[in-house]
Amino acid sequence: MSLYHRIVARQVRTAFARISAGDWEAMVAGMAPSFTYRFYGEHALGGERRTHEALRRWWERCFRLLPGTKFDVHDVIVSGWPWNTQVATAVTVHVNVVDGSTYENVVHQFLRIRWGKITEVRTLEDTAVLERTLDRLAAAGYEEAHAEPIVA
Template sequence: MIDGLAPEFVYDFHGEHALGGRRTTRDGMERWWQRMLRLLPGIRFDVRDIVVDGGPWRTRVAVRSNVAGSLPDGTPYQNTVMQFLTLRWGRVTSVETLENTQVLQRTLSSLASAGQPEAAAAPITD
């Protein structure tokens, strides 16, 4: 994902939680992915639908995915993610991510209560 980003991009993940926020640098995205994989290790994305429109100078992509995995205590995690991406000449210039925030927030609260303070951390932004 990181290597597909354009030199200038915006990545917005909606919600005021540890995985939310806006990132515009490679460093911010690397820190975000590291956090996401610490909080949700073994997470899998099952792409259900993709809609593509536009030419290579401005390609718009809508993606609906199911997200699943096991939390550190073995509890299953399942959610739905919608993303809207814009690409320019094959490089991602913007991503907007919407995940069922109620499910995600409950999961992050549970992780924080179980001793993972990063689950309650402020969003990574830059």
Template sequence: MAMVDGLAPSFEYRFHGDHALGGRRTTRESMIRWWKRILDLLPGARFDIHDILVSGGPWRTRIAVRASISGDLPGNVRYENTVFQFMTLAWGKVISVETVEDLQVLERALAAVAENGNPEPLAAPIND
């Protein structure tokens, strides 16, 4: 998994909110479980990058991203949200990620998936 392969040996990945995709992860295993959950809950999700701001040298690179996420959900529901992500890299490896989305939009999407027979959107966040 490319995203997991880009993580430093020691990292922190936080996704704001108390929902199935929220939480704080610090291990490769929890990140793999989290990405599998994303792919299960938001199959076919598409990310479109709108802005990327980069600052710093290779020893500490700070990146801010504004993106859109969209995709079709079960029950003929369309998911569209804005994502803000703040990352820190050290020598090309991700050491921290903080993700913020419109939580009301995300929680409505998770509810739509749950209403169509998938219990995963109701699961507790993956934390470690």
């Protein structure tokens, strides 16, 4: 692994640590002016965002529904060079959900970075596990758990 790849891997791990500490804004700031952020699934957290404002609203929703989200990063695989870097991650997410239950899932994420800015994020986790949690939240009165996806 080149020095560049090690630096990128460390930055990705740091980004997950910052989000785990509640600072998702740093991740939004790392997005390029033109980007695609896709979270797979047909649910309140699914959909595709292409603006910083929509991404901020999405993170706000995530932390309202799944406060205190913590990420345990297992793998960060980096390839390419500064003008076209690809990153693949394997992460476990742990959450104390607002209804008092716990949520744990495996997340796989693919990122594309150009000259230090993220241009693409594709996130996939076990949607059945996530949807069960969102259904439970909606049944407990958290209507946002069944809201339309934030897209823009």
